[in-house]
Amino acid sequence: MAARKPQMDEAKASIPAAGKAPSVSRASEPVQTLAETVAARIREQVISGRLTPGSHLSEQTLSEELQVSRNTLREVFRMLTKEGLLRYEANRGVFVSTPSMSTIIDIYRVRRFIECPALAHAHPRHPGVSRMRAAVEEARRCREAKDWLGVGSADIAFHAAIVELADSPRMSSFYAQIALELRLVFGLLQDPEFLHGPFIDQNFEIVTELEAGRAVAASELLEAYLLRAERFILGAYARVTAET
């Protein structure tokens, strides 16, 4: 019964002198580790929708495809798991997270909980304000160019700037995670123009109100915005999942 026998190797007779193809020479900027580089790449693939939620990421396949060892890849998986983009199942491997309705609901609950007070108590001259303004303009530029992925990024950046008004590094990094999950949801939905188009101008109004010193009014606009967006996204989500 002991049967179980390895058949795998045999080819391993090769000499260990294998060329290692050292990391590409990107001699610029702060030394990013290989794992971080790969993580960024996979993250981008997930966000852009090339890696669809629910799909299984095989360690062997991916390590060959990305030219990194399994060990390094596992470090990458750990990172992305903590970020919420991937999900581990014991002895089964990692999968791209699949946001559910309750995920969306929770995300928007958090957003209202954090963004609205942050905005309401903001000082009109806070450096975050100019970042909000910049994000709105960036969104418009992307809309012109029909770069909807860019519009999504700018929208996220806008709201991240709102959170920065609270002057709390921890809150900002928490929000960054939430935003990542939200991007996952975006990727799941189709018709990005329909998805983002209407909200750019509302962002514009919000930052305008804030710059005029009417923080509370801006906060109320934001709350209405978030409630609408939530219903909107939930609707689109239901439509997509119904199709399958």
Add this chain to the structure above:
Amino acid sequence: MAARKPQMDEAKASIPAAGKAPSVSRASEPVQTLAETVAARIREQVISGRLTPGSHLSEQTLSEELQVSRNTLREVFRMLTKEGLLRYEANRGVFVSTPSMSTIIDIYRVRRFIECPALAHAHPRHPGVSRMRAAVEEARRCREAKDWLGVGSADIAFHAAIVELADSPRMSSFYAQIALELRLVFGLLQDPEFLHGPFIDQNFEIVTELEAGRAVAASELLEAYLLRAERFILGAYARVTAET
């Protein structure tokens, strides 16, 4: 199914000293991976103060000490880094995070930002309320027994229960991280009786108010509590760092 011969390691009799018997023990379902087990162990060491902030964790030394491979240890480090307990420095390794004054200030800013609204909008019959009550009683028990580490845990549990009133899994898990960092701070300070003693009774008052349906009053109590606690901790921190 799969009734296989349970022949485990016997060939690797290299250094069986610590003998940890990986998966044998809890044959239940949660199937904790080795890395998680080790992470829990280090986490506990950091919280209890046996691993002092700022100290360097050598991969080689620790992997020998804990009887795990460097690769596994690195996975552990990644987890604890995301939790905020450890800090990476490129090519220099991991260190136990050293909370600074601004860390404490940020933690308490976040706590007020999250806990107070959560409490103010809470329903008096929410399941979280009974958890708050239970935590207060646990804290009192530990105080009797002079188990100050336990008092700290109960205090954290009390406030985690407050956050659960908001019914948001993401918020709760975020708060869990913050609480971990706070424990790090606690470990840095001495005289835990002086540290926790006065706050147990304030927790009691808060939950009592809430149970009576006066959520807003409870929230105001909480805010005052948090402001006091922040000053208190900052003072103790300054005293400790001044000594060095």
Add this chain to the structure above:
DNA sequence: ACTGTCCATAGTGTTGAACAATTTTTATAT
């Protein structure tokens, strides 16, 4: 003495192979 270069050392970053443990698939027997 003072300072800057060079080198040995030690520690992290990454790899590839190996094996154990578990899940999934296939083949076989009832």
Add this chain to the structure above:
DNA sequence: ATATAAAAATTGTTCAACACTATGGACAGT
């Protein structure tokens, strides 16, 4: 068909090796 056992794939973990980076000391020039 259906249950069950063997085979194949995959993940979990370890090990040994080497490249790369940081640190500290020896050594030469001023």
